[in-house]
Amino acid sequence: MELYSKHISKLIEQLGRLPGIGPKSAQRLAFHIIGLPEAQVQELASSITEAKENVHYCRECGTLTDQELCPICANPRRNHRQIMVVENSRDLAAYEKTQKYEGVYHVLNGAISPMLGIGPDDIRMKELMQRLQGDVDEVIIATNSSLEGETTAMYISKLIKPTGIKVTRIASGVPVGGDLEYIDEVTLLRALEGRVEL
Amino acid sequence: MELYSKHISKLIEQLGRLPGIGPKSAQRLAFHIIGLPEAQVQELASSITEAKENVHYCRECGTLTDQELCPICANPRRNHRQIMVVENSRDLAAYEKTQKYEGVYHVLNGAISPMLGIGPDDIRMKELMQRLQGDVDEVIIATNSSLEGETTAMYISKLIKPTGIKVTRIASGVPVGGDLEYIDEVTLLRALEGRVEL
Numbered sequence: 590m591e592l593y594s595k596h597i598s599k600l601i602e603q604l605g606r607l608p609g610i611g612p613k614s615a616q617r618l619a620f621h622i623i624g625l626p627e628a629q630v631q632e633l634a635s636s637i638t639e640a641k642e643n644v645h646y647c648r649e650c651g652t653l654t655d656q657e658l659c660p661i662c663a664n665p666r667r668n669h670r671q672i673m674v675v676e677n678s679r680d681l682a683a684y685e686k687t688q689k690y691e692g693v694y695h696v697l698n699g700a701i702s703p704m705l706g707i708g709p710d711d712i713r714m715k716e717l718m719q720r721l722q723g724d725v726d727e728v729i730i731a732t733n734s735s736l737e738g739e740t741t742a743m744y745i746s747k748l749i750k751p752t753g754i755k756v757t758r759i760a761s762g763v764p765v766g767g768d769l770e771y772i773d774e775v776t777l778l779r780a781l782e783g784r785v786e787l
Numbered sequence: 788m789e790l791y792s793k794h795i796s797k798l799i800e801q802l803g804r805l806p807g808i809g810p811k812s813a814q815r816l817a818f819h820i821i822g823l824p825e826a827q828v829q830e831l832a833s834s835i836t837e838a839k840e841n842v843h844y845c846r847e848c849g850t851l852t853d854q855e856l857c858p859i860c861a862n863p864r865r866n867h868r869q870i871m872v873v874e875n876s877r878d879l880a881a882y883e884k885t886q887k888y889e890g891v892y893h894v895l896n897g898a899i900s901p902m903l904g905i906g907p908d909d910i911r912m913k914e915l916m917q918r919l920q921g922d923v924d925e926v927i928i929a930t931n932s933s934l935e936g937e938t939t940a941m942y943i944s945k946l947i948k949p950t951g952i953k954v955t956r957i958a959s960g961v962p963v964g965g966d967l968e969y970i971d972e973v974t975l976l977r978a979l980e981g982r983v984e985l
Contacts, residue, residue, distance in 0.1 A: 592880045594853040600838040603831045614807060620877055621806050622835060623842050623851060630839040633801045634832040637820060640798040641828040644821050655792040655822060682790045733845055764821050 593680055597623070649720075651696040651713045653678045661685075668692045670726040674717065674745060676700050676733055684731065692729070695720065700737035701744055707737075709744060718748065727755040734761045795821070833835045847918075849894040849911045851876045859883075859891055866890045868924040872915065872943060874898050874931055881930065890927070893918065898935035899942055905935075907942060914944065925953040 593601065597619060605615035616762060646652070647659035654660070661667060661681075675681050681683030681694050699712040721728070730745055732738035746756045762780035763772055791799065795817060803813035806847070820828060845857035852858070858877075859865060869890030873879050881894050897910040919926070928943055930936035944954045960978035961970055 592883055594851070594857075595844065596834075596838040596841045596853050597851060600834045603834040606831075607816055609812060609815065616807055616877060616880075617807065619838065619874070620851070623838055625839075626841065630835060633804075634835045636794075636798045637828060637832045637835075640794040640821055641823075642819065642934050643794045643826065644792065653792070653795060653818070659792075678812060684813075685790055693877040776904070 599633060611764050646696075646698070650681075650694045651698055651716060652681050666691075670724055671729065672717075672720065672725060672727070673729040675731050676738065676741075677747070680731065680733070692727075695728075697732070697741065700732055700735075700741040702737045702740070712741070714748075717745070721749065721752060721754060725754055727757060729757050729759065731759045844894075844896070848879075848892045849878050849896055849914060850892060864889075868922055869927065870915075870923060870925070871919065871927040871929050873929050874936065874939070878929065878931070891927075893926075895939065896928070897931075898930055898939040900935040900938070910939070912943070912946075915943070919947065919950060919952060921950055924957060927955050927957065929957045 591653040592598075600619040600622065601612075601615045604610055604618050605612055610618070622633065625633075643655045644653050645655075647654045647656075647662055649658055652659050652661070656663070668691050672695050673684065673690065673692055674695045674697060675684070676697050676699065678696055684694075686689050695703055695713070695717050697712040697714070698719075699707055701707060701712065703710060717728075728745070728749055730742045730746075732741045742758055746758070749756045760783055760787065761776065762783050763776060769777065790796075796806045798817040798820065799810075799813045802808055802816050802825070803810055805813075808816070823831075833931040841853045841975045842851050843853075845852045845854075845860055847856055850857050850859070854861070866889050870893050871888065871890055872880065872884070872890065872895060874897065876893055876894055879894055882888050884894075893911070893915050895910040895912070895915075899905060899906055899907060915926075926943070926947055930939045930943075940956055944956070947954045958981055959974065960981050961967065961974060967975065
């Protein structure tokens, strides 16, 4: 016997496909959604379809936006000669929240991963090299501090160095407020190697 | 400056309203959804609206179903003289998974909670009393072992006892496979009180 009726099972299955949502959460979410007022359910469903319909990649930096050119690329007060390379739009948002970075971005939409079969052609590397034909002073590589992120950073820096453009990498080390006791050894060694004089 | 474009923000906001989904998860889910193929996004959105349109409460037991009468209430081989009272459809599903219970259910769709201002009239108590007008041998109270669940169990048993129908409560105690060390004191005391001779 099926535990749930067809429509409930289908909703649970669909929700269970989303990242980080296990079978139990999917079940809980499904019952919650069914219990919501009609209007709220419509709003949820339409926010999904409308986001998909209207959001695409910025033609300049590749971040997700609903305009042709994202607000950052379209902003003449940003420093368009300084490009920060990030893996995805969420990482871009993380740096934007600091409200201190005044340059522009380049979103790779991925990272090189031989394990997953993702090579340089699968991320927006060609687009980055094209942008470097213009006037660029510095490329700041802000890919993640993971194996994939580091591999990507190395690859990009090797490719750019011959052009003479300055390439930098964001620092790795102990996070601010981090308790040494709970930080992994690789990070601790990185923090030691990257020590600065006081 | 807004971090995300309108449609992304709206989707993040909508997802963030779901239970157990914080701002970070909502952001992650939103970007995941936008990155899915068109057809999968449509399927997700339609599973939401279709579940809401087609699922309603069983007219007999009150569980969520897409038929007039749920498959359990419609099944003549179930024992309709034994009614298990549960708080919601998820709890019903939990007992159905055991595949051992042969009676039927009554779903309260809530529990009495003076704290939240939920009284007996806000849960399906009247419908339960109406069902007891028919031929019923036993009412098994399987509300949760929480303050609200216990309050509801007490209330129901007091109401039913004068009718002469047998009222039982599922046992509370140490979960099977549970390590005593990690179990709270109230449960340990319950398990002691409910001890059985070997």
